[in-house]
Amino acid sequence: MRAADLLEWAERSIASSPAIDHWEKRGDRHDAESLLRHVLGNELEPRADVPAASVRRYRRLVERRTLGEPISHITGFTRFSGLRLAVGPGVFVPRDSTEWLAEQAIRRLRGRRRPTAVDVGTGVGPVALTIAQRVPGADVIGTDVSRVAIGFARRNATTLDVPVRFVVGDLLSRIPRSRAGSIDVITAHLPYIGRAELSLVPDEIAGFEPEESLTDRSRSGLELVERLSKEAPRWLRTGGWLLVEVASDRSREVATLLRRAGYADVRSTYGGMRWSRVVVARGRGGAVTTPPGGRARKSHPSLPSLHVTGVTSRL
Numbered sequence: 001m002r003a004a005d006l007l008e009w010a011e012r013s014i015a016s017s018p019a020i021d022h023w024e025k026r027g028d029r030h031d032a033e034s035l036l037r038h039v040l041g042n043e044l045e046p047r048a049d050v051p052a053a054s055v056r057r058y059r060r061l062v063e064r065r066t067l068g069e070p071i072s073h074i075t076g077f078t079r080f081s082g083l084r085l086a087v088g089p090g091v092f093v094p095r096d097s098t099e100w101l102a103e104q105a106i107r108r109l110r111g112r113r114r115p116t117a118v119d120v121g122t123g124v125g126p127v128a129l130t131i132a133q134r135v136p137g138a139d140v141i142g143t144d145v146s147r148v149a150i151g152f153a154r155r156n157a158t159t160l161d162v163p164v165r166f167v168v169g170d171l172l173s174r175i176p177r178s179r180a181g182s183i184d185v186i187t188a189h190l191p192y193i194g195r196a197e198l199s200l201v202p203d204e205i206a207g208f209e210p211e212e213s214l215t216d217r218s219r220s221g222l223e224l225v226e227r228l229s230k231e232a233p234r235w236l237r238t239g240g241w242l243l244v245e246v247a248s249d250r251s252r253e254v255a256t257l258l259r260r261a262g263y264a265d266v267r268s269t270y271g272g273m274r275w276s277r278v279v280v281a282r283g284r285g286g287a288v289t290t291p292p293g294g295r296a297r298k299s300h301p302s303l304p305s306l307h308v309t310g311v312t313s314r315l
Contacts, residue, residue, distance in 0.1 A: 001055050004046035007032050010062045019068030021202035031071055035061045038075045068204035080126040083133070085156050087124055090148040092213035094126040098189055100271025101245040101278050102130040105185045108241050109135045112184055118143065118235070120171055120188040120228060123213070125153030127187050128164045142166045143174055146210065171224070172231050183235045188228055189245040192254075194221035225254060229261040229281075236283035244279045251277035 010032035014020065022028065036044060039058045050058070064074050072078040072093045077086055080094045081102055087093050109115040109131065115138040119128040122142030132140040142164055144150050153166040167174040172186075193201065193215040201214060216224045225244060232242045242263065246254050251268040258266045263281035270277060 001050055001052075002046070003036065003040075003044055003048050003050050006050055006055065006058060007036060007044075007046070010035065010058070013062055013066055017066040017068070019066065019203050019207075021204055031065055032062070034071055035065065035074065068207055070204060070208055073208060081130045083126070083129060083156075083160060085124050085126060085129070086152055086159070088152065089208070090210060091146065091152055092123045092149070092209050094123065095276075097271070097273040097276035098126060098245060099130070100269070100273065100276065101187055101189060101243060102127045102134075103271065104243050104269060104278050104280060105131050105187050105241075106134050108185050108243075109138055114139065115185075116179070116183045117141075117185045117187065118172065118175060118179075118183055120144075120186060121190045121213075121224075122153055122166065123149045123189075125156050125164060125166060127189070128153070128166070129156060129160060129162050131187075132162045132164045133160070140164045141175060141179075143169050143172065145170050146212070171228055172235055175235060180234055182237050183240055184237060185241045185243060186228075186232050186236060187243045187245075188225070190224045190228065191216045192221045192225065192246050192250050194219055197221065222250070222254065222257065226257055226261075229258055229263070233262070233283045238284065240283050242281045242283060244281075246277060246279060248275055248277050251279055254279045255281075 011029050014031050015022065015028040033044060036058055039054050039061065040050070061074055065071065070093050072087045073089055076088060077084055078093055081099045085094065105117055105127065109117060115135050117131050117138060117140045119140070119142045122128050122144045125142050128140050128142035132138055142153055145168065147168050150166050150168050157164045157166065191212065191214055195215055195217050196219070198206070198215050206214065215221055229242065236242065242258070244254055255266050255268055258279065258281040262284060264284060265282040266279065268277045268279050
């Protein structure tokens with residue numbers, strides 16, 4: 001069977017699937033081509049004949065895609081900022097939009113004598129690994145509560161030979177105490193979907209990616225972001241940055257939250273993806289607390305103890 005005929009069949013099958021959110025132009029064709037390249041292990045030649053065994057394998061993979069399974073789960077990898085990252089069931093698949101989060105961090109780290117960064121909700125490590133690769137000498141830590149995700153992140157670091165320390169822990173709870181007040185940039189792509197909105201998430205996401213990577217189960221969906229905003233100042237050096245990726249329709253809310261928490265130079269940045277923003281905020285040093293009915297003030301409470309709640313990386 002010719003590759004061109006297989007691709008036409010696959011594109012029609014994927015396009016007709018109700019389990020897939022067909023939001024991306026030519027996305028169905030892209031999926032069909034990606035799976036055939038994965039099966040053949042080479043560039044596509046539409047007029048070439050595909051061996052019978054490969055045809056059977058391809059049909060099985062296309063069937064999995066029509067049931068909503070993400071392409072990256074089927075192939076076992078995804079690409080992010082030029083890196084090939086291993087992924088699989090039980091982890092959140094990095095999105096292209098998150099490359100802007102990494103870029104914002106890299107801009108703020110380059111040129112520093114001893115750049116330090118922490119990526120919270122690191123997932124399989126896309127942001128942390130990109131920072132470490134593109135900022136020579138950077139000291140980078142990635143944290144996540146998911147042992148499965150951290151397992152993939154460590155595997156990716158080993159495969160790419162990129163020096164990042166990945167730890168299992170809630171938000172910043174596993175960062176060494178010696179790092180308090182010394183971190184230049186903290187990045188985060190945390191869950192921001194409210195519990196009532198979870199039913200609106202497409203099946204191909206909700207059915208295959210961990211729920212804790214999509215929502216913190218709070219009404220607003222921003223409970224983890226708010227917690228991080230209060231914990232981050234004790235770890236940031238004076239003038240260090242907190243960078244938070246959120247959906248475009250939540251960016252104003254997150255920016256307001258950060259201003260109320262006492263951060264300076266708060267703004268929403270746009271990286272070319274209409275559905276995503278990175279809210280950037282400069283810390284003032286010391287932990288931030290907000291008394292009831294009052295203005296934000298700073299204090300220096302004890303460092304956090306280890307406790308685990310839901311946090312990995314998002315839509």
